Amino acid sequence: MSDNNFKRGPHAAKNKIPEDILDGKISAVDERKTVVLDEDLENVDFDDKVWLYWKRNRNFIILTVSAALAIIVGVQGWKMYTANRASSMASGYEIAHSTNDLHNFAKSNAGTKLGALAMLESADRLYSEKKYAEAKQMYAQSAKALKSTVLFGRALLGEAMSEYMTSPDAGIGKLGDVFANASVDASFRAQAGLNLAQAQISAGKSADARKVLEEIAKNPGNGIYARLAANELLRLD
Known part of the structure; x- marks a missing residue:
């Protein structure tokens, strides 16, 4: 099909x-076309x-933490910020954000939700700079602090992707752990599953990838991710 x-x-x-858009003729590096x-x-x-x-x-999405997830961080981060904006900590967070000093803010405010958010954003920055080992550590720290929030799964996914970029076999294991973690928000579990399947396909494990994709696709609660998984299954046929 x-x-x-x-x-x-x-x-x-x-x-x-x-058709020229559908066929992907627009350059992937042209930032004006997203x-x-x-x-x-x-x-x-x-x-x-x-x-x-x-x-x-789809052939390159494994190389990055999805931009859509960055949007989710922004939305949830804004909720955390507005919930605390009356405090001096919120003012400090705003200053740190505008001066690219989130790492120091996170260290100074360890154990707080805004500190954890700053840590997650710092990890994203390290990931984008391809400093995967450092990003992995930062994601792991932020996951501990964000455990009671929806961004817990986002931090785990970042950690798993950072692991994959330095050690594919270990990364596949980490992605599998996130996908199987019932305490992770469904959208992040599904995203982890899609990345896991892509990694398995790249590793020549198409049978394993099929099982993961089928699990994502059969759950209508996965929304767009269920449809993406179904589409990938067609490519495996």
């Missing part, structure tokens, strides 16, 4: 997308934009 038969993909009648901001996709549903992002980048 082709991508054209994907149930609500960009070929849906109300979401007709120019899935979320692309003017050509202005009237396309958000789920379909995510689908198209996966279609364009």
